[in-house]
Amino acid sequence: xxxxxxxxxxxxxxxxxxxxxxxxxxxxxxxxxxxxxxxxxxxxxxxxxxxxxxxxxxxxxxxxxxxxxxxxxxxxxxxxxxxxxxxxxxxxxxxxxxxxxxxxxxxxxxxxxxxxxxxxxxxxxxxxxxxxxxxxxxxxxxxxxxxxxxxxxxxxxxxxxxxxxxxxxxxxxxxxxxxxxxxxxxxxxxxxxxxxxxx
Amino acid sequence: xxxxxxxxxxxxxxxxxxxxxxxxxxxxxxxxxxxxxxxxxxxxxxxxxxxxxxxxxxxxxxxxxxxxxxxxxxxxxxxxxxxxxxxxxxxxxxxxxxxxxxxxxxxxxxxxxxxxxxxxxxxxxxxxxxxxxxxxxxxxxxxxxxxxxxxxxxxxxxxxxxxxxxxxxxxxxxxxxxxxxxxxxxxxxxxxxxxxxxxxxxxxxxxxxxxxxxxxxxxxxxxxxxxxxxxxxxxxxxxxxxxxxxxxxxxxxxxxxxxxxxxxxxxxxxxxxxxxxxxxxxxxxxxxxxxxxxxxxxxxxxxxxxxxxxxxxxxxxxxxxxxxxxxxxxxxxxxxxxxxxxxxxxxxxxxxxxxxxxxxxxxxxxxxxxxxxxxxxxxxxxxxxxxxxxxxxxxxxxxxxxxxxxxxxxxxxxxxxxxxxxxxxxxxxxxxxxxxxxxxxxxxxxxxxxxxxxxxxxxxxxxxxxxxxxxxxxxxxxxxxxxxxxxxxxxxxxxxxxxxxxxxxxxxxxxxxxxxxxxxx
Numbered sequence: 001x002x003x004x005x006x007x008x009x010x011x012x013x014x015x016x017x018x019x020x021x022x023x024x025x026x027x028x029x030x031x032x033x034x035x036x037x038x039x040x041x042x043x044x045x046x047x048x049x050x051x052x053x054x055x056x057x058x059x060x061x062x063x064x065x066x067x068x069x070x071x072x073x074x075x076x077x078x079x080x081x082x083x084x085x086x087x088x089x090x091x092x093x094x095x096x097x098x099x100x101x102x103x104x105x106x107x108x109x110x111x112x113x114x115x116x117x118x119x120x121x122x123x124x125x126x127x128x129x130x131x132x133x134x135x136x137x138x139x140x141x142x143x144x145x146x147x148x149x150x151x152x153x154x155x156x157x158x159x160x161x162x163x164x165x166x167x168x169x170x171x172x173x174x175x176x177x178x179x180x181x182x183x184x185x186x187x188x189x190x191x192x193x194x195x196x197x198x199x
Numbered sequence: 200x201x202x203x204x205x206x207x208x209x210x211x212x213x214x215x216x217x218x219x220x221x222x223x224x225x226x227x228x229x230x231x232x233x234x235x236x237x238x239x240x241x242x243x244x245x246x247x248x249x250x251x252x253x254x255x256x257x258x259x260x261x262x263x264x265x266x267x268x269x270x271x272x273x274x275x276x277x278x279x280x281x282x283x284x285x286x287x288x289x290x291x292x293x294x295x296x297x298x299x300x301x302x303x304x305x306x307x308x309x310x311x312x313x314x315x316x317x318x319x320x321x322x323x324x325x326x327x328x329x330x331x332x333x334x335x336x337x338x339x340x341x342x343x344x345x346x347x348x349x350x351x352x353x354x355x356x357x358x359x360x361x362x363x364x365x366x367x368x369x370x371x372x373x374x375x376x377x378x379x380x381x382x383x384x385x386x387x388x389x390x391x392x393x394x395x396x397x398x399x400x401x402x403x404x405x406x407x408x409x410x411x412x413x414x415x416x417x418x419x420x421x422x423x424x425x426x427x428x429x430x431x432x433x434x435x436x437x438x439x440x441x442x443x444x445x446x447x448x449x450x451x452x453x454x455x456x457x458x459x460x461x462x463x464x465x466x467x468x469x470x471x472x473x474x475x476x477x478x479x480x481x482x483x484x485x486x487x488x489x490x491x492x493x494x495x496x497x498x499x500x501x502x503x504x505x506x507x508x509x510x511x512x513x514x515x516x517x518x519x520x521x522x523x524x525x526x527x528x529x530x531x532x533x534x535x536x537x538x539x540x541x542x543x544x545x546x547x548x549x550x551x552x553x554x555x556x557x558x559x560x561x562x563x564x565x566x567x568x569x570x571x572x573x574x575x576x577x578x579x580x581x582x583x584x585x586x587x588x589x590x591x592x593x594x595x596x597x598x599x600x601x602x603x604x605x606x607x608x609x610x611x612x613x614x615x616x617x618x619x620x621x622x623x624x625x626x627x628x629x630x631x632x633x634x635x636x637x638x639x640x641x642x643x644x645x646x647x648x649x650x651x652x653x654x655x656x657x658x659x660x661x662x663x664x665x666x667x668x669x670x671x672x673x674x675x676x677x678x679x680x681x682x683x684x685x686x687x688x689x690x691x692x693x694x695x696x697x698x699x700x701x702x703x704x705x706x707x708x709x710x711x712x713x714x715x716x717x718x719x720x
Contacts, residue, residue, distance in 0.1 A: 027266075028266065031262065031265065031266075035257055035261070035262075036254055036255075036256055036257070037254070039255070039256070039257040039261075040252075040254045040255060043255065049255075052257075053257055053258055053261055056257055056261060057261060057264055057265050057268075060265055061265060061268065061270045061271060061274070064271065064274050065270075065274045065277070124248060125252060125253060128248060128249060128252055143249065144249070146214075147246050147249035147250045148249055148250060148252065153214070153216060168210070168211050168216065171210050171211075171214070172207060172208075172209070172210035172211065174210075175209075175210045175213075175242055175245070175246075176206070176210075178245060178249075179238075179241050179242070179245055182245060182248075183241075
């Protein structure tokens with residue numbers, strides 16, 4: 001996990017540092033460097049590949065428009081993800097889906113989840129996507145930023161515009177929700193697995 | 200402690216962002232709770248599933264759609280018309296800018312950032328992003344070197360990112376060898392890695408487990424000779440199947456020393472002083488049990504004997520090869536301290552019994568002298584010598600007093616309702632108030648560091664205190680170097696390296712988890 005997609009380390013900092021230290025970065029190079037992680041982040045947030053393409057385009061255009069006005073303290077990586085997050089949230093609101101509650105992908109109702117071995121049918125990647133889709137979008141964003149983009153708690157707070165103490169809560173809730181939905185999908189049921197009774 | 204409480208903190212524990220006191224509470228619960236261990240194992244597994252998801256590429260035509268769009272051309276026009284708003288924070292310095300003919304440069308903001316970076320670096324702060332410069336395998340000079348984890352989880356040696364070894368980002372737990380030359384941890388692939396102070400991995404072990412689905416490395420521990428590593432693994436659907444494995448720096452692979460199933464591990468394996476035995480405690484169908492196994496005799500059966508009551512702590516007597524001491528508590532008999540010698544048969548001898556109507560509320564054991572320090576429910580602080588059982592009353596504080604022996608066993612630090620006392624042959628003296636977090640002794644036992652009123656203070660046993668200009672909030676990770684010359688403090692915003700006299704350097708990455716001082720011979 002150390003390197004992927006052209007020098008993006010687990011927490012994204014190496015790329016951020018390179019961008020900030022290097023004075024010859026162009027819009028094109030920023031796009032080339034960030035297009036894959038930003039696209040995947042948006043894709044997992046909205047759950048639709050076509051729409052993710054459109055929203056990735058919107059994100060970069062918004063960023064390019066604002067970038068020359070930003071001051072020297074800009075953390076490019078966190079700032080780009082913030083734009084991407086807001087862009088995706090706007091799109092989800094436009095879909096008239098309630099962002100702050102769990103939502104289902106209406107176009108892809110999990111009809112095939114009742115098969116005896118759902119993993120064989122749909123694969124781990126699809127299980128992850130479906131489990132993510134069933135989570136509240138805010139928690140989804142925090143979990144993606146932490147696990148896939150390698151953001152620190154401080155960077156997640158900056159990106160989602162919440163307090164760092166809130167990140168702890170978001171990630172805790174996110175992991176609980178993701179675990180429940182993923183395990184339910186793994187087990188071939190569409191309902192979250194009930195917690196075992198605990199002391 | 201309820202599982203629900205632990206569950207609320209498990210995610211933060213997994214990410215190593217809990218304060219030390221809460222971390223201890225969670226770890227204590229995890230040792231005894233298979234459900235929560237399974238829950239934690241799930242978090243590790245699912246984080247890994249998310250982190251290793253294959254990435255899809257956006258459509259190739261997206262690039263053209265962006266850069267040929269009317270909106271992008273508007274941005275270019277607007278840029279040409281608007282004066283740059285960025286004001287460098289320091290006088291501009293000549294900075295070569297190489298422009299590719301076809302590129303549209305975002306120079307103003309980025310040059311400003313570069314200048315800011317240079318200015319901060321020259322102010323002797325090592326910025327986190329500078330630590331991300333292409334790193335090499337370090338060739339550390341002889342002496343102490345600080346190992347920390349950056350906020351991004353990667354390892355830093357003296358602030359330099361270790362990228363030379365193929366062990367990737369480590370996760371908990373960390374174990375430093377007694378000689379300080381090796382650190383063991385679990386990487387994201389679930390392998391146990393032993394890494395030398397030069398950043399190179401000498402050992403990478405994939406632990407044997409009963410189930411590939413749920414695996415949790417419950418403990419790592421180095422032998423007293425720093426040449427063997429114990430790995431305790433729990434696995435299975437309820438994380439109740441444990442295995443004790445031994446790996447040696449002198450050979451590859453590992454061998455299983457013991458396997459057992461238990462609902463609750465009461466004490467993780469501890470090495471005997473000569474490295475011959477490992478002892479641990481667990482519950483069985485017959486109740487609580489201590490189990491000890493010889494490390495270097497293949498096929499030898501573990502020695503096992505029952506204990507009465509609840510186990511408080513388990514340790515080895517100094518200077519002996521085969522004698523354990525442990526504290527237990529039962530409603531019928533109060534608190535007991537017992538020694539157990541394992542030869543051809545196990546000889547168990549109680550050496551201390553708490554006075555009638557009193558119980559022991561806190562203990563600390565000193566492995567060098569073999570002395571127990573106790574807090575009794577009436578606030579009495581006392582020591583109990585092993586193997587004699589001689590009791591020595593030391594002070595009168597309160598029942599919640601926490602105890603911390605100095606490494607040399609000559610001084611006892613006692614934390615009572617936010618006040619820190621030092622107790623020695625010279626009597627008991629209060630030395631600090633508003634103390635939050637545990638005191639941390641230097642290796643020689645001549646001084647300790649503590650967070651008092653939000654500031655790190657170094658207190659000398661012989662008298663005298665220095666308040667370091669380090670503000671850390673309520674808690675901090677503090678570690679002394681092996682020679683006692685340096686102190687690393689991981690606060691809320693920075694990592695500091697200090698001496699007992701003052702701060703030497705500060706890095707603006709507070710890092711995660713506890714810092715470790717490694718030793719290059």
